Amino acid sequence: MVGLVIRVWGIILSDTISYDSLRGATAADVRKAIRSGAYSKHTAGLAAGKLQCNLAILPEAYALDFLRFCQRNPKPCPVVGVSETGSPYVPTLGSEIDIRTDVPQYRVYRDGVLAEELDDISDIWRDDLVTIALGCSFTFENALIEAGINIRHIEQNRTVPMYSSSLELVPAGPFHGTMVVTMRPIPYDRVADALKISAAYPQAHGAPVASGDPAAIGIANLNAPEWGEPVEVRAGELPLYWACGVTPQNVLLDAKLPFVITHKPGCMLIADVGERDELSNHTSLTSVQQGDYHYA
Amino acid sequence: MVGLVIRVWGIILSDTISYDSLRGATAADVRKAIRSGAYSKHTAGLAAGKLQCNLAILPEAYALDFLRFCQRNPKPCPVVGVSETGSPYVPTLGSEIDIRTDVPQYRVYRDGVLAEELDDISDIWRDDLVTIALGCSFTFENALIEAGINIRHIEQNRTVPMYSSSLELVPAGPFHGTMVVTMRPIPYDRVADALKISAAYPQAHGAPVASGDPAAIGIANLNAPEWGEPVEVRAGELPLYWACGVTPQNVLLDAKLPFVITHKPGCMLIADVGERDELSNHTSLTSVQQGDYHYA
Numbered sequence: 403m404v405g406l407v408i409r410v411w412g413i414i415l416s417d418t419i420s421y422d423s424l425r426g427a428t429a430a431d432v433r434k435a436i437r438s439g440a441y442s443k444h445t446a447g448l449a450a451g452k453l454q455c456n457l458a459i460l461p462e463a464y465a466l467d468f469l470r471f472c473q474r475n476p477k478p479c480p481v482v483g484v485s486e487t488g489s490p491y492v493p494t495l496g497s498e499i500d501i502r503t504d505v506p507q508y509r510v511y512r513d514g515v516l517a518e519e520l521d522d523i524s525d526i527w528r529d530d531l532v533t534i535a536l537g538c539s540f541t542f543e544n545a546l547i548e549a550g551i552n553i554r555h556i557e558q559n560r561t562v563p564m565y566s567s568s569l570e571l572v573p574a575g576p577f578h579g580t581m582v583v584t585m586r587p588i589p590y591d592r593v594a595d596a597l598k599i600s601a602a603y604p605q606a607h608g609a610p611v612a613s614g615d616p617a618a619i620g621i622a623n624l625n626a627p628e629w630g631e632p633v634e635v636r637a638g639e640l641p642l643y644w645a646c647g648v649t650p651q652n653v654l655l656d657a658k659l660p661f662v663i664t665h666k667p668g669c670m671l672i673a674d675v676g677e678r679d680e681l682s683n684h685t686s687l688t689s690v691q692q693g694d695y696h697y698a
Numbered sequence: 699m700v701g702l703v704i705r706v707w708g709i710i711l712s713d714t715i716s717y718d719s720l721r722g723a724t725a726a727d728v729r730k731a732i733r734s735g736a737y738s739k740h741t742a743g744l745a746a747g748k749l750q751c752n753l754a755i756l757p758e759a760y761a762l763d764f765l766r767f768c769q770r771n772p773k774p775c776p777v778v779g780v781s782e783t784g785s786p787y788v789p790t791l792g793s794e795i796d797i798r799t800d801v802p803q804y805r806v807y808r809d810g811v812l813a814e815e816l817d818d819i820s821d822i823w824r825d826d827l828v829t830i831a832l833g834c835s836f837t838f839e840n841a842l843i844e845a846g847i848n849i850r851h852i853e854q855n856r857t858v859p860m861y862s863s864s865l866e867l868v869p870a871g872p873f874h875g876t877m878v879v880t881m882r883p884i885p886y887d888r889v890a891d892a893l894k895i896s897a898a899y900p901q902a903h904g905a906p907v908a909s910g911d912p913a914a915i916g917i918a919n920l921n922a923p924e925w926g927e928p929v930e931v932r933a934g935e936l937p938l939y940w941a942c943g944v945t946p947q948n949v950l951l952d953a954k955l956p957f958v959i960t961h962k963p964g965c966m967l968i969a970d971v972g973e974r975d976e977l978s979n980h981t982s983l984t985s986v987q988q989g990d991y992h993y994a
Contacts, residue, residue: 466762470780474789477980484766493770493868572789572979593986601982609982640986683868684773686897686905690889
């Protein structure tokens with residue numbers, strides 16, 4: 403389907419629009435393209451600086467147990483937002499977001515089986531649905547790169563390698579399983595920095611959960627990731643493993659809920675808040691200006 | 699009531715036991731004293747190094763909204779644990795904790811009014827209750843002191859001053875209100891350190907939410923805190939304000955739930971985990987040993 407793209411002062415009218423033409427576009431323009439159905443592919447590298455999220459949209463009856471599960475497994479499941487029941491808005495992600503339309507590609511599961519892939523869930527929306535948004539690791543990757551730590555899969559334009567592991571999750575209600583991890587090889591002399599930098603992003607999975615020998619965490623073959631693509635680990639580098647957002651997706655599947663909506667891997671929700679913003683009404687004081695109040 | 703204390707290798711048998719005799723006691727011994735009813739007073743300074751928590755014990759029907767409220771207001775309401783419905787155990791706080799007996803003094807509210815103060819809630823326990831444990835600021839105070847930043851209320855053996863403020867909370871369900879804050883005066887040349895150190899403890903309220911002029915956040919008189927005791931702010935010092943755990947207590951009160959249990963201020967739950975432990979099954983990698991796995 404070839405579409406004619408007419409760009410009018412921030413308005414994109416098109417049947418389809420390519421990834422390349424959205425590179426460098428503002429978050430608002432990317433969202434318009436997704437919302438209109440003109441763009442329904444992956445989001446890595448788009449709307450740079452905006453928080454991207456994994457999503458779990460599930461009936462309210464399961465929401466309390468899923469929040470317990472996330473609280474007990476904060477590394478793979480860092481909660482960045484929770485909607486009211488039946489509402490397509492998530493307060494901490496910005497008022498411009500509509501959960502029913504703003505994800506490029508949704509996946510609808512019924513009883514643990516993939517039933518539909520849609521680019522808009524307005525027609526199947528229910529008033530008992532709760533949306534739980536979870537952070538993802540794009541954020542700390544940017545911070546590592548800024549610190550001069552090369553990220554091989556980004557450099558080689560591949561999807562990060564993701565592996566099933568033997569790391570047990572703490573269960574809650576119907577939710578249980580083992581952790582999916584990402585792997586990034588880091589030079590030995592930058593490992594301490596990588597640990598420290600990623601630890602500062604708990605909403606993006608935080609610090610690694612393991613390092614070194616893949617067999618120690620139940621990974622049979624680093625060259626055969628279950629998701630994504632393998633990258634080389636060179637001499638002088640240590641594999642570091644971080645908790646991955648595929649974990650909650652798998653857990654939701656395995657719970658065989660009657661109805662749950664997630665999304666195609668890589669096709670994230672682009673939120674309307676900065677990826678380094680505090681998701682709080684009351685942001686932290688990070689510095690004090692000269693001439694600030696002197697208590698008399 | 700005078701009790702005769704017989705200390706037998708970790709077992710304390712007594713009608714009542716004084717705060718002073720518990721100073722320096724192990725967490726296990728303090729918990730035994732609380733659980734037996736022998737000690738029902740404040741917990742600041744006891745079981746040094748163990749995480750102390752604020753508690754909200756409420757009917758499951760309100761738990762989802764309260765967790766939403768905490769997620770939207772993470773500074774005053776940092777969640778450190780959530781129980782299963784009807785269970786007195788909180789997985790992330792250690793298996794030795796029994797919520798029904800391990801808090802020195804409980805407060806039971808019915809329809810927003812204080813109905814009872816008890817040292818044991820086993821008799822009124824219900825199978826629809828969910829316990830949500832929240833962190834408190836004792837943790838970052840220890841870190842500030844270790845960094846050589848004097849905490850005046852601790853030095854003077856007073857309760858930290860706490861104030862109602864005009865800072866609005868983000869609502870969820872029946873939960874809404876304004877933030878209660880603590881105030882600690884910090885020398886100007888240590889303010890940057892105080893911000894950085896406390897920011898590292900999001901489970902203990904994190905970095906300050908404001909500084910300087912109390913009127914800017916709706917505080918009329920620094921010498922008249924609504925809770926705790928005033929401390930002097932000297933020349934060369936800046937008042938810093940942190941979110942306070944009295945906030946969720948007030949919010950629960952104002953919501954006028956049919957039934958909710960909290961606790962007397964200062965009489966915290968002493969958890970069985972270290973105050974600086976990660977509350978996660980999968981702790982962060984913080985360093986890599988020499989001779990760690992070399993990928994061949």
